[in-house]
Amino acid sequence: MIEVMDLEKFEKAAFILKTVAHPMRLAIVELLTNNESLSVNEICEKINGEQSLVSHHLINMKLKGILQSSREGQFIHYSLKMKEINNLLECVQNCTCHF
Amino acid sequence: MIEVMDLEKFEKAAFILKTVAHPMRLAIVELLTNNESLSVNEICEKINGEQSLVSHHLINMKLKGILQSSREGQFIHYSLKMKEINNLLECVQNCTCHF
């Protein structure tokens, strides 16, 4: 009798992985790991990214539960909501590319 | 003076993350974490996936250095090449979805 795996838990994991699997989004995650919170412009400057594109990525990660934001005057500060995402970044950087 | 981040390391990390960020591919990775090596058919059965689709995913992950394969008679056995990918899976499963 064949044991069939339950794909549901992998869908959840894939959802999170896909959300961060992008160089600019990973840079943002690292930035917010090292800086309790940052404004959109600070992020743009540090990762050298165009405002609108960075904004899209920020909103995307916020929607998916990775980030959170709060307005402080004219600025909007983003910070990590899913803190565990830190480990992920470290973890993938230990992966050796065997090419 | 603004410190600009180096996107290169994030490109590498994103490459690996993207390669596994898919439910079926994650299932395959877990399977091969628990089973030194498996044939394509064994994998198809366990994850309840169509042969051709599973094959595409296997070849994709092999190309990108995550898996390796070897023929044993009429079977082709796949196994993990990038072992560190184990940790990634565990790691992402610790991430809490704050919805």
Added chain:
DNA sequence: TTAGAATATGAAAATATTGTCATATATTTG
């Protein structure tokens, strides 16, 4: 040597992601 099983391949359709641009909204300051 042919039939059947195991696996790969390639093209095409379906779908999703990414980046760009122009513009909108909110806030502060003069």
Added chain:
DNA sequence: CAAATATATGACAATATTTTCATATTCTAA
């Protein structure tokens, strides 16, 4: 209030990923 700054939005084009289907290849066994 008007101008300037900070951020978001939405449409669209460009690109990439995922699935499916039909078929090819490789191996084994009769």
